[in-house]
Structure formats: C-alpha cells, structure tokens
Amino acid sequence: MSNELKDMLHSVLKEELNPINQRLDGIDKRLGKMDERFNEVDKRLDRLEADVKDVKKGQEQLQKNIIESMGQFTDNITEYVDDKTAALNQRVYTVETEIQRLYRQSS
Incomplete structure (x- = not known):
C-alpha cells in the first residue's frame, strides 16, 4: 500500500474511533465517580459497624451495671432491715424484761 492510502485509512479509522474513544472516556469517568461513591459508602458502613459494636458493648456494660446496682441496693435494704x-428486738427484750420485773414485784 502506498503512503497516501495508509494515511487516508489511518485518518478514516481515527475519525470513526474518535467518538468511541470519547464515549469510553465518559464511561471511565462515570465508573471512577461510582468507585468514589462506593468507597464513601464503604467508609460509612465501616463507621456504622464500629458504632454498632460500641453500642453493643455499652449495652452489655449497662446490663452489668444494672445487675451490680440491683445487688448493692438489695444488700443495702437487707442491711437496713436487719x-x-x-433494734426492735432489743426494744422488745427491754420491754419484756421490764414486764417480768414488774410482775415479780407485784407477786
């Protein structure tokens, strides 16, 4: 083939492929933007997963604290009642002793 024919063929192919290349470039840009968006979504999901783990840990700790506090409150109530x-038993004993003393005096 002659150079002229090669140049013409090259020019025609270039003209025909140019719109395809432009479309492919547009697709590449859109895919790049989609990748960026997916990366952002992945980061957000990672943060959400970390937050969920923190909430679960906090909930477990809260349950432990509630159980511990209930135990302490129960112990405090028991100690108070005891x-x-x-004190009431001591007062009753004192009254009974006094009643017995008075009973003996009157007999």
Whole structure:
C-alpha cells in the first residue's frame, strides 16, 4: 500500500474511533465517580459497624451495671432491715424484761 492510502485509512479509522474513544472516556469517568461513591459508602458502613459494636458493648456494660446496682441496693435494704429488726428486738427484750420485773414485784 502506498503512503497516501495508509494515511487516508489511518485518518478514516481515527475519525470513526474518535467518538468511541470519547464515549469510553465518559464511561471511565462515570465508573471512577461510582468507585468514589462506593468507597464513601464503604467508609460509612465501616463507621456504622464500629458504632454498632460500641453500642453493643455499652449495652452489655449497662446490663452489668444494672445487675451490680440491683445487688448493692438489695444488700443495702437487707442491711437496713436487719439493723432495724435488731433494734426492735432489743426494744422488745427491754420491754419484756421490764414486764417480768414488774410482775415479780407485784407477786
């Protein structure tokens, strides 16, 4: 083939392929933007997963704290009741002793 024919063929191919190349460039840009968006979505999902893990840990700790607090409250109530019961028993003993003393005096 002659140079002229080669140049003409090259020119025709270039003209025909140019719109295809432009379309492919546009597709590449859109794919690039989609990749960026997917990367952002992945980052957001990672943050959400980390937040969910933190919430679960916090919930577990809260449950432990509630159970521990309930145990402490129960212990405090029991101790208070025991103290009041002991004081009341002492008063009853004192009254019974006094009644027995008075009974003996009157007999």
